[in-house]
Amino acid sequence: MATREKSTCRNGEQLLKIKCLKLVFDCFSYHANLTRFFHLLLSVLVKFNNCAGNKGVRYETNSLDFKVRADGTMYAVHQVQMPSKQMILMVTAWDPQTLGRWEAIIRFLVGEKLQHNGHKPKGRKSIPGELAQQQSDTLLPWRQHQSANGLRRQKRDWVIPPINVPENSRGPFPQQLVRIRSDKDKEIHIRYSITGVGADQPPMEVFSIDPVSGRMYVTRPMDREERASYHLRAHAVDMNGNKVENPIDLYIYVIDMNDNRPEFINQVYNGSVDEGSKPGTYVMTVTANDADDSTTANGMVRYRIVTQTPQSPSQNMFTINSETGDIVTVAAGLDREKVQQYIVIVQATDMEGNLNYGLSNTATAIITVTDVNDNPPEFTTSTYSGEVPENRVEVVVANLTVMDRDQPHSPNWNAIYRIISGDPSGHFTIRTDPVTNEGMVTVVKAVDYEMNRAFMLTVMVSNQAPLASGIQMSFQSTAGVTISVTDVNEAPYFPTNHKLIRLEEGVPTGTVLTTFSAVDPDRFMQQAVRYSKLSDPANWLNINATNGQITTAAVLDRESDYIKNNVYEATFLAADNGIPPASGTGTLQIYLIDINDNAPELLPKEAQICEKPNLNVINITAADADIDPNVGPFVFELPSVPSAVRKNWTITRLNGDYAQLSLRIMYLEAGVYDVPIIVTDSGNPPLYNTSVIKVKVCPCDENGDCTTIGAVAAAGLGTGAIIAILICIIILLTMVLLFVVWMKRREKERHTKQLLIDPEDDVRDNILKYDEEGGGEEDQDYDLSQLQQPETMDHVLNKAPGVRRVDERPIGAEPQYPIRPVIPHPGDIGDFINEGLRAADNDPTAPPYDSLLVFDYEGSGSTAGSVSSLNSSSSGDQDYDYLNDWGPRFKKLADMYGGGEED
Template identity: 80%
Template sequence: MIQFSGEVPENKVNVVVTNLTVLDRDQPHSPNWNAVYRIVSGDPSGHFTIRTNPITNEGMLTVVKPVDFEMNRAFMLTVVVSNQAHLASGIQSSLQSTAGVTISVQDVNEPPVFPVNPKLIRFEEGVPAGTTLTVFAAQDPDHFIHQFVRYSKLSDPANWLKINRTNGQITTMALLDRESMYVKNNVYEATFLAFDNGKSGSPQASGTGTLQIYLIDVNDNAPVLVPREAQVCERARPNSRVNITASDADADPNVGPFVFELPSFPASVRRNWTISRISADYTQLKLRIPYLEAAVYEIPIIVHDSGNPPLSNRSLIRVKVCPCDDNGDCSATGAVAAAGLGTGAIIAILICIIILLTMVLLFVVWMKRREKERQAKPLLIDPEDDVRDNILKYDEEGGGEEDQDYDLSQLQQPESLEHIINKPAGVRRVDERPVIAESQYPVRPSLPHPGDIGDFINDGLRAADNDPTAPPYDSLLVFDYEGSGSTAGSVSSLNSTSSGDQDYDYLNDWGPRFKKLADLYGGGDDD
């Protein structure tokens, strides 16, 4: 019997282990030549199959079911082959041929496996932190290789659990709450990872396991009143009542039926209101007295659940009592009153609004009047001081500026004489804008409002007095050298003298423009 052999890694499928070859002298690719292969022994679990290659007529032995090295290290198969067509009659030959196939299974590093996956455990909610829940351990299928299995947490939505790295023990880190948003249908799920240290020449292998914790409900939530706001008529009517119930985050039997009652304090609650049960979970709140003044009332109600032991909660329901129409609906006036605003409060609000509007109107009128006064206020300039003239250069022909109608506020006092000293010879115009660096003082507006001209002049005076670049009143003036031969006398003999040595009476003959100067220097004693 012909022998064939091959190798296959464990846990692999759809892998060709070996090709079986046959020899047939019939016409190729005819039914008399086509071979048919069958496995007759050595594979009771059906791990292998043989398909015929239509081109070469070889038998391709293929793995169709994973093999485990720890279960079977080798397989001894018996394979028979026959033609697709039967032999012709009278031929003395065997109808089939037999061959043996030896298959060796190669060991690979397999991941750890959790025997029970997912694993379901049951615990009451509220177990404290540090409680041991279970041991979630995995097994390494590689029995012939000594490896260590380690554990880690892969998914824990609420971060409630931790796992021991070496033995897989699960311990709580926080209180388990069935009412948590991470609990679905009373079950909390967490996923853990088990991995080995790998064997020589192969990487680590890992497997995952899911732990499901079914949380048994305990009565740890008190019921809450529903609804929290309502509306009734100020006069007791059959249809003027409020249906109330309660909500409880717990599960049955720790919820309803609920028990409702009014507290004995304050006494006005039971004196004005009453409740009556209409079903296991509903009760009605209505007026006990025929009439109650329209307002907003906060009514305390105590609710008990049916847990063991039962829990209770004192809740407030906000009830608006208002006048109603014939249909029992709260009217517009009643809505205002129910909001807590009586007639006196409404009148007070209206008076405050009127006072506020009056104050705004008076302020607007005062601002307009002040604006008119500012526009009508005259310029604080003496008409006699409104001198509009030019200082002419001696070497110029013709008159000065004919247009004398300009705003004196545009004229600015030069802040330095340096630009006058450095200019060519001749008489300088002191009304020219200086070209030296800007003063350190802030620039004043060029065209102030007429009503503020006095403040403007005072500010300018203070700035000029404090300007460190301004020359002193009694200073040495620098004149340009104009050459020799002048018919005028020398000015080198000029010096400062007292005003008493000079006669300034002739200034009175120069007209009104020099009147201020004549008043300063004429007919007075030296200070």
């Protein structure tokens, strides 16, 4: 029973403080009715006799507002605001000894007062069970009274509180949930029905209702994880289908049971933590989800660590937040060099981690201890040595080895080497081998034995990553490296390379130009150096083999094709007598200064002018191979001898480079004239040249252009020569025309004659090729002369009886055919055949046939006169001696396999 201790009403809100409520488990669902006037609750009969009698039974509720004592009394832990219609709680009772579990639903209903007399009802200790059952499962439309203008009217409506159904119920099914009644059922017959998801919508027929009694049933077990609630509508109609009441909403909630284990998102979690981390360092988070209601203990998951492997240096190196699943370090001493990985088994349990009746699941957390640079690299020895030949680069002279206990091939392990002293000129560098982490001392700048015979280096090693906080560099992180330099025979070199000298062109042969000497760097070996020419394109120079003195072997000409930009280049070789000998090259560049050694040349060499003056002139200039100041301005003048030159021609200077040549007289006969002109340059001393220009004088048209006849005449041909040339051209064209006419006529006659010849009898055609294998005739054209003059064919007359080989030439006299006289080729195959036919008719040995027959020769002298006489000869009449003759092609086989007469 429940007792009301205090009640207040504030601004229409209903507040209730419940002190205690005695719970007994006689059925699954209990209803406690509360009125707005806070009358006492009706008591409920007890049918369950195990829960209350056992003092070891424990109770829990899914609400934070209420708790249940060990004796089954429910109480509110603070002031509770009741909802306007109802409040639903679930109470779980379980026995730790038998592990038995019981659940009950407590429903607090807020309704009208039970009596209508306006007085508060007195509290009753109990009511009959039938009445209690009727109040728990029968829902009637209640009446809400309203007043207006002093008048009272009544409004009917259905008020259906939410219905709670536990999941995984074992039945039996159908199981009654609630009974729906209309207060009109005493007056008329009413039919009840329900619609909505779970009734007439998928999933179908989860709920059903008796249309007469209004009892509503659930037909199968419910699964809250599949669907947590249903919304149905109840309808009441009369027998004619007319609506009696307005449809009412039914809300059915599936009460959660702890039927799902927590499930980890991943079965294996991977995390990492730096070695040397302090306690409380975050490592990773594991997460498990429970499909049960997370607002109840069924879905509240708690975590704990079950095992840790290995248990070093402590068995509890990590801890886990029971609610969030965060794994953090709890102890110091993580050292990757000792333990690189931990395997932690994490357990998730629902029911807020209660191991007795909660469901559990496990997952594996793999925690990798990551490396930090807490071990500085150390040289394996304090001194190293190496050797390098002089003048060699990119040579590894020493390998430095270090030891580092950090993780290989990581920035904490990768070594970086530095030379801190002993190499001020930067001859060496130290590169790190990415595989072995060794330092390779490499020569990057050539060393000279004559300058330094040894190097004493001090090197230091560190890691790519800085050392961890609190770690100091070891004294073994520095070492000494001794590098010895070995002497080699170095090539002589020219100190000045390329060497440039300047002199005037045209110096005489044998002139000493310079001394191009080389230096041998091996001054301790006292070696001799000899010189020779390596490249002298114009062969203008000589070099002394012992001292390198260079003299001219020919006159140097600046205008030569071997000169590029006034510079002549020659290459010389200097070689010592070392073992092995070494040599070096040097380039000598000679800059030639121009002198006035080239007279100017007149341009152009030929020109054309009209026979009358004032029509055109000839522009002339000069070219000089020299350069300024030994070139223009030029002076152009006509010589005084012969006098006709100055009489017929005149020169007008335009500027220092150009002049004009023109006729002085009014008319000059057409022809070719050689006009000498003197051209002088501006050199010191100046040089001049008399150049002859061929001028073609010709008659011109009004535009000043030479006419065709005039051009020919200007070429030096007279009128008679021109007429002779024209006659020769006409004769040549006539001969060509006659030859073409004759060829056409001959081709026509040949075509007419070919029409009289039968193409099938024309044996002059090419021999056809039928893709036979083997060699063929070199020429495909058949020689008709062989048919016109056949050679004499001898037939075998005398042959001993016997079989004769068909590939053997007949031996003996053969009949002599009359030789036809040699006649010219008739040109007609018909004549050839007719003559052959006449020769065959006159042959006494030819068969008596009317037509010419051709047979292949198969031998003669057969012993059988006819087919009937084949048996008349004996084997003794046959001569098989010819079979012993294998011939040259099979002679080698006969020598290898022939066995004699018995074979």
